[in-house]
Amino acid sequence: MDEIQKFNSERENAITEMGNDADLKRLSLDWMILADKYKYTYNFSWMGRPIIKFPNDIVILQEIIWKVKPDYIVETGIAHGGSIIFSASMLELIGHGEVIAVDIDIREHNRKEIEAHPMIKRITMIQGSSIDPEIVNSIKEKVKGKKVLVCLDSLHTHDHVLKELQMYWDMVNVGSYIVCPDTFIEYFPKGYFKDRPWDVGNNTMTGLKEFLKQNDHFEIDQEINNKLVITEGFDGYLKRIK
Numbered sequence: 001m002d003e004i005q006k007f008n009s010e011r012e013n014a015i016t017e018m019g020n021d022a023d024l025k026r027l028s029l030d031w032m033i034l035a036d037k038y039k040y041t042y043n044f045s046w047m048g049r050p051i052i053k054f055p056n057d058i059v060i061l062q063e064i065i066w067k068v069k070p071d072y073i074v075e076t077g078i079a080h081g082g083s084i085i086f087s088a089s090m091l092e093l094i095g096h097g098e099v100i101a102v103d104i105d106i107r108e109h110n111r112k113e114i115e116a117h118p119m120i121k122r123i124t125m126i127q128g129s130s131i132d133p134e135i136v137n138s139i140k141e142k143v144k145g146k147k148v149l150v151c152l153d154s155l156h157t158h159d160h161v162l163k164e165l166q167m168y169w170d171m172v173n174v175g176s177y178i179v180c181p182d183t184f185i186e187y188f189p190k191g192y193f194k195d196r197p198w199d200v201g202n203n204t205m206t207g208l209k210e211f212l213k214q215n216d217h218f219e220i221d222q223e224i225n226n227k228l229v230i231t232e233g234f235d236g237y238l239k240r241i242k
């Protein structure tokens with residue numbers, strides 16, 4: 001075994017062990033719930049634009065994008081633009097590709113900042129519902145036959161996420177991923193998200209679990225689960241396997 005193999009093997013073993021550590025998982029979850037009191041996921045920016053994610057999840061997306069080297073990254077949920085600028089910046093480093101992003105409400109001040117950003121050259125924004133068949137079909141038409149990664153970060157209710165997964169899954173090629181952030185809603189106390197339409201039992205996690213019952217082309221990437229530990233996307237990294 002050479003030095004690189006040794007490093008990889010040690011890392012793999014530690015990750016597997018960590019994934020079996022119930023205390024670490026419970027502490028991490030407690031930490032995430034406590035940190036959410038201060039809207040922790042709102043603390044970070046990517047190239048100047050707020051990105052609503054844990055840093056861990058940003059790093060894992062970088063790993064996935066580097067591995068897949070997609071021609072297109074299709075994202076639902078733009079908000080301040082941080083995640084689409086992150087994806088575009090990764091494509092810029094890879095040297096090819098475009099982000100297609102859909103949001104039902106692209107606020108004027110956000111649109112202005114995103115359009116003035118140097119990464120706009122790799123971004124197309126569409127305003128409308130991510131489950132509008134016309135929008136989804138136009139994206140499908142554009143990405144047909146290309147390598148595609150999908151990130152679904154719009155409305156986190158069961159029905160919406162399930163519908164998105166049913167509509168977007170066949171854009172994704174074998175070996176690529178659908179990323180579903182905010183599955184961790186399922187682990188918060190019931191009624192925690194008072195001003196939101198999602199709750200325990202009705203969220204990204206329940207939507208994707210239902211999808212996986214209906215569709216055997218994807219599996220949850222357990223290694224990603226095990227190594228992140230602190231993530232808003234438990235079980236939310238779905239790899240297309242066939």
Ligand SMILES: C[S@@+](CC[C@H](N)C(=O)[O-])C[C@H]1O[C@@H](n2cnc3c(N)ncnc32)[C@H](O)[C@@H]1O
Pocket residue numbers: 050051052053076077078079080081082083084102103104105106128129130131153154155
């Ligand atoms: C969590 S934010 C996106 C965060 C962004 N991906 C990031 O990481 O910085 C969710 C966004 O989804 C949008 N949204 C809500 N319902 C939607 C729908 N039906 N279709 C498309 N976008 C929707 C909201 O307007 C909001 O901007």
